[in-house]
Amino acid sequence: MIYELIIFDVFxxxxxxxxxxILVKKSRKNRYSQEVKDLEKRLNDAIEENKxxxxxxxxxxxxxxxxxxKYHLSDCRFVELLKEKEIGTLEEFKKKxxxxxxxxxxx
Ligand SMILES: [Zn+2]
Numbered sequence: 001m002i003y004e005l006i007i008f009d010v011f012x013x014x015x016x017x018x019x020x021x022i023l024v025k026k027s028r029k030n031r032y033s034q035e036v037k038d039l040e041k042r043l044n045d046a047i048e049e050n051k052x053x054x055x056x057x058x059x060x061x062x063x064x065x066x067x068x069x070k071y072h073l074s075d076c077r078f079v080e081l082l083k084e085k086e087i088g089t090l091e092e093f094k095k096k097x098x099x100x101x102x103x104x105x106x107x
Pocket of ligand 1: 071072073076077078079101102103104105
């Protein structure tokens with residue numbers, strides 16, 4: 001009878017240990033998934049930020065010269081020498097078949 005009780009106790013202790021192990025594993029999993037979520041959020045934020053920059057780059061204004069049909073970045077040293085200037089986007093100047101300045105828009 002006492003022997004059976006000891007076996008029962010041992011079984012109980014083992015069951016408790018297993019339970020604790022399962023709980024520990026579960027909480028670790030939760031912590032990791034929270035970390036993954038945080039990382040995911042940061043990644044999304046970074047992507048969103050870059051997307052905004054990308055959108056801005058489409059809005060960059062270029063300065064065109066109707067005389068020689070070239071377009072420049074607004075801070076190009078030739079821009080201040082231009083007597084006639086047009087402001088527009090890259091797309092607009094490409095449509096007009098303007099060519100990029102060899103100095104400021106050199107590839
Ligand atoms: Zn230029």
